[in-house]
Every structure is written in structure tokens, then in C-alpha cells.
Amino acid sequence: MTRRPLSIAGLAAPFVLALASGRAAEPGEPRPFCDEAKCPAGPSCCTDSTFEIELPGGHSVLDLGRDWMPGMRIEAKVFLDARSTGIQGWSYGVRHDPGVLRLERVDEVRYCRPCPDPIVAGKDLEDCGEDPSCKDRREGHGFIAAEVLSLTEDRDMPVGRHILATATYEVLSPPGPGGTRIEITDRLARRDTRPVAVNLTIDGRSRVPRFLTDGHLLGKPVFHRGDPDADGRITVSDAVSIIVFVHLQGPQPPCLEAADWDDGGRVDSADAAALLAWLFSRGTPPAEPGPPGAPCGLDPAGSPADLGCEPVESCT
Numbered sequence: 420m421t422r423r424p425l426s427i428a429g430l431a432a433p434f435v436l437a438l439a440s441g442r443a444a445e446p447g448e449p450r451p452f453c454d455e456a457k458c459p460a461g462p463s464c465c466t467d468s469t470f471e472i473e474l475p476g477g478h479s480v481l482d483l484g485r486d487w488m489p490g491m492r493i494e495a496k497v498f499l500d501a502r503s504t505g506i507q508g509w510s511y512g513v514r515h516d517p518g519v520l521r522l523e524r525v526d527e528v529r530y531c532r533p534c535p536d537p538i539v540a541g542k543d544l545e546d547c548g549e550d551p552s553c554k555d556r557r558e559g560h561g562f563i564a565a566e567v568l569s570l571t572e573d574r575d576m577p578v579g580r581h582i583l584a585t586a587t588y589e590v591l592s593p594p595g596p597g598g599t600r601i602e603i604t605d606r607l608a609r610r611d612t613r614p615v616a617v618n619l620t621i622d623g624r625s626r627v628p629r630f631l632t633d634g635h636l637l638g639k640p641v642f643h644r645g646d647p648d649a650d651g652r653i654t655v656s657d658a659v660s661i662i663v664f665v666h667l668q669g670p671q672p673p674c675l676e677a678a679d680w681d682d683g684g685r686v687d688s689a690d691a692a693a694l695l696a697w698l699f700s701r702g703t704p705p706a707e708p709g710p711p712g713a714p715c716g717l718d719p720a721g722s723p724a725d726l727g728c729e730p731v732e733s734c735t
Contacts, residue, residue: 446479446480446598446635446637447478447479447480447632447635448632449469449630449631449632450630450631450632450633451629451630452617452627452628452629452630452631453465453466453627453628453629455629463624464625464626464627465626465627465628465629466502466503466619466621466626466627466628466629467502467503467628467629468499468500468501468502468503468506468619468621468626468628469499469500469502469628469629469630469631469632470497470498470499470500470509470511470583470603470617470628470631470632471497471498471500471631471632472495472496472497472498472513472601472603472632472633472634473495473496473497473498473634474493474494474495474496474601474634474635474636475493475494479632479633479634479635480634480635480637481493481634481635481636481637482637482638483590483593483594483636483637483638483639484638484639484725487590487592487593487638490589491589491590492523492587492588492589492590493587493588493590493636494585494586494587494588495513495585495586495588495601495634496582496584496585496586497511497513497564497582497583497584497585497586497603498580498581498582498583499576499580499581499583500580501576501577501578501579501580501581502578503578503621504575504577504578505575505621505622506568506575506576506619506620506621507567507568507573507574507575507576507620507621507622507623508565508566508567508568508619508620509564509565509566509583509618509619509620510563510564510565510566510615510616510617510618511563511564511565511603511604511605511615511616511617511618512561512562512563512564512603512604512605512606512607512614512615512617513561513562513563513564513586513601513602513603513604513607514546514559514560514561514601514602514604514606514607515560515561515588515599515600515601515602516560516599516600517560518591518592519590519591519592519593519594519595519599519636520588520589520590520591520599520601520636521588521589521591522540522560522561522562522586522587522588523587523588523589524586524587525538525540525562525584525585525586525587526584526585526586526587527564527583527584528581528582528583528584530566530568530576530581531566531567531568531569531570534566534567534569534570537564537565537566538562538563538564538584539562539563539564539609540561540562540563541562542558543609543610544558544559544560544561544562544563544607544608544609544610545557545558545559545607545608545609545610546558546559546560546561546606546607546608547606547607547608547614548606549606553606553608553613553614556608559607559608561604561607562584562586562607563607563608563609563615564583564584564615565615566583567620586601588601590636593638593639593717594636594637594638595638595641597730598635598636598637598638599635599636600633600634600635600636601633601634601635601636602633602634603617603631603632603633604617605617617631638717639717639718639725639728640674640728640729640730640731640734641708641715641716641717641731641734642674642676642677642708642715642716642718642728642731642734643677643705643708643709643710643711643713643715643731643733643734644676644677644679644680644682644705644706644707644708644709644710645657645677645680645694645697645705645710645711646674646677646710646711646731646733647660647661647672647673647674647675647677647678648660648672648673648674649672649673649674649677649729649731649732649733649734650733651711651733652711653694653697653698653705653710653711654698655695655698657678657694658691658692658694658695658698659691660672660678661678661686661688661690661691661694662688662691664678664686665686665687665688665691666688673728673729673731674728674729674731675726675727675728676718676725676726676727676728677728677731678690678726679706679726680693680694680697680705680706681693681703681705681706682706682707682718682719682722682723683723684722684723684724684726685724685726686726693705706719707719711733715731715733715734
């Protein structure tokens with residue numbers, strides 16, 4: 420382990436604004452964070468060392484599919500991928516959507532002993548949202564952390580991937596279209612204080628990760644049964660699209676699950692016939708989650724097959 424003069428000044432250094440240009444990162448992709456062109460101290464303010472969220476299965480993306488159930492819990496691990504020597508301390512925040520997740524506990528890995536508890540979570544947090552000045556604050560949901568490796572000697576983190584904390588969440592509801600993020604952020608603060616920066620202290624200087632990797636929970640798209648073209652209504656066109664797909668090798672409907680009228684696990688001409696019978700002869704209504712007019716919903720647990728469905732615009 421390399422010995423160097425210890426400085427924690429970087430933990431309180433002003434944060435460099437996140438890079439917000441180009442294509443948005445897809446779930447699981449690192450997202451740009453430090454923009455070297457905006458570094459007040461020049462290009463050297465960015466670092467390849469980074470923070471990552473890992474979800475069950477060892478990836479940053481978790482597809483809950485139809486596995487969600489009331490009381491379901493998941494763990495999200497925060498890792499520091501140290502790609503350079505000289506890391507002496509760090510700070511970061513992690514936030515979530517309180518409509519989908521509830522933070523139950525955070526277990527940190529202590530690299531500094533004895534040192535103050537690096538984790539702050541709970542009711543005392545505030546969220547600056549997208550307000551650059553952080554004057555428009557709301558209740559924060561997540562946790563913040565800051566740690567220095569030693570208060571009494573010179574220490575740094577070895578190169579490699581190191582776990583910093585494990586957060587346990589209750590999944591309150593299935594993620595909607597597009598999923599939900601467990602996001603590494605610089606927008607959380609304790610009440611009446613400045614937001615905690617996403618920052619690394621390297622050789623006594625403040626450094627900001629070039630990229631960050633958030634956690635992303637995905638869920639199956641919600642839909643209406645009987646509306647395979649996903650236009651928000653059931654018409655003869657829906658029956659025609661089923662017949663063309665089944666018998667004439669036509670295009671697959673964007674929501675094939677919606678074409679399975681009786682939720683029998685396959686799409687065939689009987690589904691088109693049942694749709695027309697419901698439209699014109701008071702036939703049997705479609706299986707759950709029901710037709711347009713009923714709430715959009717998921718394919719019920721226990722269905723014989725998952726036929727797939729693209730995100731439905733009429734349900735967003």
C-alpha cells in the first residue's frame with residue numbers, strides 16, 4: 420500500500436456538473452458524468468475510477484418480469500471500481516423512486532476504523548431535483564455516504580473492484596414502462612446543507628468519475644387484452660391484424676400478449692373470432708388485464724406463456 424500525505428480537501432471540493440450531451444445511456448450502460456471540457460482545474464479533474472450499482476444476478480439491470488409480488492425485496496450493492504492508485508476517500512449519493520421502492524436498510528463496508536459512520540439515510544435527507552442552485556428542495560429518498568480511509572495514517576485503496584455498501588429495498592409496485600433507476604447522484608443533501616458530491620479524493624486532489632453505472636429495474640409492459648395494435652381501443656382492425664399474422668405471415672402485432680384473447684398461451688384464429696364475437700354478439704370478454712376502459716395491467720401470474728409485448732403508448 421502506497422504512503423502519501425493524506426488530504427480530505429477533495430471531499431468538500433465543488434462538484435463538476437454532469438455531462439448531458441449525446442445519446443442517453445441505455446439501462447446497464449455507463450452514463451457520462453465528468454465533462455473534461457468543464458473542469459475548472461483542467462482535464463485532470465476526471466478519473467476512470469468509478470461507482471457502480473450491482474443488482475441480484477451480478478448485473479446492473481434486473482428484469483422483474485412477472486416475479487414481482489407484494490413484500491418482494493432486493494439488494495443493490497454499491498461498488499468502487501478503483502482503476503488508479505492513490506484513492507484516499509470518496510463520497511456519493513444513491514436515490515430511488517419512492518413510488519416503486521422503499522429503502523429498508525443500508526449495510527456499509529467499513530474501510531476506516533475507527534471513523535464516524537459514513538452512511539446517512541432516512542427522513543433527514545433532501546433532494547435538489549434538477550435545480551442547479553438547490554434552492555427548490557423536496558424530501559429525499561435514498562442515502563449518502565462519505566469516507567476517508569484513515570484519520571491517523573496515510574492509506575489508499577488498492578486497484579480493483581471494492582464493495583462499499585449493500586442497500587435492501589422493498590419493491591412496492593412493479594416498475595412501469597421504462598423501468599426505474601437506483602441512481603448514483605450528487606443531488607441528495609442533509610437538511611440545510613450542501614448536496615454530497617459524487618467524488619473521489621486521489622493523491623489529495625478532488626476527482627470526478629468520467630462515467631457512472633446506475634442500477635435499473637425493469638418490468639413487463641402493461642397492456643390491454645384484445646388491443647394488439649396498442650391504439651387504446653378494440654376494433655375490427657385488431658381481429659384483422661391477428662388473422663394476417665397467423666395465416667398470411669403478416670407483421671407481428673407490437674403487443675402479441677394482447678392478441679391472446681383468452682390468455683391461452685398462443686395466438687390463433689380463435690382469438691380473432693372471440694374478439695369479433697365480443698364486439699358484435701356479446702361474447703366472452705377478454706382475459707385479464709381486460710380491454711381498454713379497464714386499467715392497464717400485467718399478464719397475470721400463472722399464465723401458460725409469456726408472448727411478449729412492447730411498451731404500449733396508450734398505457735403510458
